[in-house]
Amino acid sequence: MRFAEPVRHWLRAQISSREIDALDPATLRQLARDNGVTEVDFHDLATRQDGNAELLRRQLAQAGIDTGQLAHTHASVMRDMEIVCSGCLVTRRCRRALDHREGAQHAAQYCPNAHTIDALRAGAARFC
Known part of the structure; x- marks a missing residue:
């Protein structure tokens, strides 16, 4: 940056x-x-x-989730994730993991939205 x-x-x-x-x-x-x-x-x-919202979009994309479709079909889930992400204190770690294309693999170690992302990924066919 x-x-x-x-x-x-x-x-x-x-x-x-x-x-x-x-x-x-x-x-x-x-x-x-x-x-x-x-x-x-x-x-x-x-x-x-607005950097955290961009990190959330990248995190979801690396998990194979279409953010546009998710926002359209489950707006409240997307909004809640944005709220959680907006208060995140580990944005440097998140950005670094995403830059190395390791966001999806290591999110559980630091991301407060990891459980939601995992649940979405389990049903990712509905959001792609």
Whole structure:
């Protein structure tokens, strides 16, 4: 990753945070409800850097799961996985494993979504 890219992600997160903080409480509640998450989760998701979502897509792809189909047929599962992934503290390890094409093999050692990915992979024919 180039140096400027993390800075751009950080700036976007700061701008998003200010925009979310400027919302009136009723609007924030409605947005959270519309997205099926708590207000706290909505704020965290809206202001977090987007690298974790990209890692989740890569992790699912390496497990042989079509993320577009999964999001279409099981939106709540995908949303829950995104929420879990957004709070992940081992993104460096995840990125390193994915870069070495070892994400699916070693996810159980570090990924909080590993059990869900394994369950999806067991039924992967439905999501491909």
